[in-house]
Amino acid sequence: MKIAMVGTGYVGLVSGVCFSDFGHEVVCVDNNPEKIEKLERGEVPIYEPGLDDLMAKNVDAGRLNFSRDLEASVAAADAVFIAVGTPTRRGDGHADLTFVYAVAEEIGRALSGYTVVVTKSTVPVGTNEQVKKIIAETNPDADFDVASNPEFLREGAAIDDFMRPDRVIVGAQTDRAREVMQDVYRPLFLRDYPILMMDLESAELTKYAANAFLAAKITFINEIATLCERVGADIKLVSKGMGLDGRIGNKFLHAGPGYGGSCFPKDTSALARIGQEHAVPMQITETVIKVNDEVKRRMIGKIEDICDGSFNGKTITVLGVTFKPNTDDMRDAPSLTIVPALIGGGAKVRVVDPQGRREGEALLPGVEWLEDTYAACKGADALVVLTEWNEFRALDLKRIAASMASANLADLRNIYAPTDAKRSGFLNYVSVGR
Numbered sequence: 016m017k018i019a020m021v022g023t024g025y026v027g028l029v030s031g032v033c034f035s036d037f038g039h040e041v042v043c044v045d046n047n048p049e050k051i052e053k054l055e056r057g058e059v060p061i062y063e064p065g066l067d068d069l070m071a072k073n074v075d076a077g078r079l080n081f082s083r084d085l086e087a088s089v090a091a092a093d094a095v096f097i098a099v100g101t102p103t104r105r106g107d108g109h110a111d112l113t114f115v116y117a118v119a120e121e122i123g124r125a126l127s128g129y130t131v132v133v134t135k136s137t138v139p140v141g142t143n144e145q146v147k148k149i150i151a152e153t154n155p156d157a158d159f160d161v162a163s164n165p166e167f168l169r170e171g172a173a174i175d176d177f178m179r180p181d182r183v184i185v186g187a188q189t190d191r192a193r194e195v196m197q198d199v200y201r202p203l204f205l206r207d208y209p210i211l212m213m214d215l216e217s218a219e220l221t222k223y224a225a226n227a228f229l230a231a232k233i234t235f236i237n238e239i240a241t242l243c244e245r246v247g248a249d250i251k252l253v254s255k256g257m258g259l260d261g262r263i264g265n266k267f268l269h270a271g272p273g274y275g276g277s278c279f280p281k282d283t284s285a286l287a288r289i290g291q292e293h294a295v296p297m298q299i300t301e302t303v304i305k306v307n308d309e310v311k312r313r314m315i316g317k318i319e320d321i322c323d324g325s326f327n328g329k330t331i332t333v334l335g336v337t338f339k340p341n342t343d344d345m346r347d348a349p350s351l352t353i354v355p356a357l358i359g360g361g362a363k364v365r366v367v368d369p370q371g372r373r374e375g376e377a378l379l380p381g382v383e384w385l386e387d388t389y390a391a392c393k394g395a396d397a398l399v400v401l402t403e404w405n406e407f408r409a410l411d412l413k414r415i416a417a418s419m420a421s422a423n424l425a426d427l428r429n430i431y432a433p434t435d436a437k438r439s440g441f442l443n444y445v446s447v448g449r
């Protein structure tokens with residue numbers, strides 16, 4: 016099977032590489048010339064564990080190519096995937112479909128022979144119908160079907176998620192399109208991973224419903240964490256007690272500084288808009304968005320508390336600024352709310368992040384980037400754990416506390432035990448929900 020993947024970001028590149036590993040002939044297309052040049056040189060433009068090796072293996076096998084030529088790539092393909100960004104549209108919070116529709120038009124002009132045009136990007140209900148209309152208007156003779164195939168991979172574990180998915184969702188309107196999609200996912204189908212065939216609208220909505228539900232789960236536990244602090248309960252124990260209930264499950268029950276990232280903020284916002292447009296307000300999702308903003312702001316207050324109520328003139332070391340560990344993605348990371356508030360209050364901020372600097376330099380102006388955590392803590396007035404990279408989980412707290420000007424720790428991911436922090440010499444230790 017010949018596949019063209021349009022958009023080689025976190026989703027498109029991982030999907031393209033994994034499809035080639037299934038044995039398909041894949042060309043990954045992007046209109047960003049630097050990205051394609053890098054990929055052609057064998058460099059991976061993003062940080063995703065394991066992606067470089069898998070990409071090299073399939074390039075060497077001759078199944079994986081990169082191109083800026085959308086027309087030729089689409090003309091040769093049996094299935095064309097749209098995996099471009101759908102960021103929040105300025106002003107109204109809706110998904111911005113400019114890139115999806117622009118690509119649909121380009122695909123329309125290039126189609127040759129029967130092709131399935133598959134939207135992998137997260138898109139509002141009705142988008143696939145619109146893609147179909149655009150292609151049909153651009154090229155009335157085109158022989159094609161559309162399909163919706165939302166992606167559920169998590170950055171940082173993307174290859175495993177793609178190769179061993181909980182499920183694959185496919186929305187399609189014809190048997191012919193369903194057969195092509197079954198061929199695309201045959202290796203997973205043969206290994207009994209659930210491939211759910213449904214209509215376009217259900218497939219489109221499944222993605223938003225799943226993300227909004229997960230965002231709600233995180234936000235719920237964050238709200239309970241606030242209550243824990245008031246009533247003297249420990250959120251770690253409460254989460255564990257809840258999570259062992261099979262109906263609830265233990266995932267997404269870790270209290271922290273609020274959700275961020277490339278999906279939850281924009282997808283909750285888009286779902287709220289979809290609800291408003293159809294006169295079915297998504298009241299739970301709307302509240303989740305509001306509470307998550309409050310959670311992020313509450314973290315600023317926590318750091319202020321360990322800084323004697325003022326950031327002015329303080330040196331604060333921040334560990335981790337990406338929205339979660341094992342990715343270099345900074346989109347909507349809580350750090351983008353918290354770090355500017357520290358700087359705005361007059362603090363000098365030092366940052367250590369294993370992968371965040373490349374993206375973060377432009378997004379967090381005025382911070383000092385350091386490689387070594389111990390050097391970054393020397394002489395600081397406060398230490399903030401913002402993203403729980405593995406290398407921050409087993410630090411020598413005694414050494415750090417002794418080297419700081421004032422030993423204060425805000426552990427916003429609850430990776431240390433309060434007793435350990437106190438025993439190691441920290442005068443003030445705050446965490447979330449304990």
Ligand SMILES: NC(=O)c1ccc[n+]([C@@H]2O[C@H](COP(=O)([O-])OP(=O)(O)OC[C@H]3O[C@@H](n4cnc5c(N)ncnc54)[C@H](O)[C@@H]3O)[C@@H](O)[C@H]2O)c1
Binds near residue numbers: 098101166169170
């Ligand atoms: N990042 C995730 O973890 C994740 C997970 C599931 C679903 N999604 C969804 O997948 C979609 C893509 O997300 P992403 O994080 O990979 O985005 P991204 O911004 O990392 O990548 C998008 C890519 O599309 C390219 N592009 C834009 N317009 C193009 C055009 N006209 N022709 C060719 N290439 C073009 C860009 O250059 C970029 O490389 C979004 O809808 C997102 O919601 C993302």
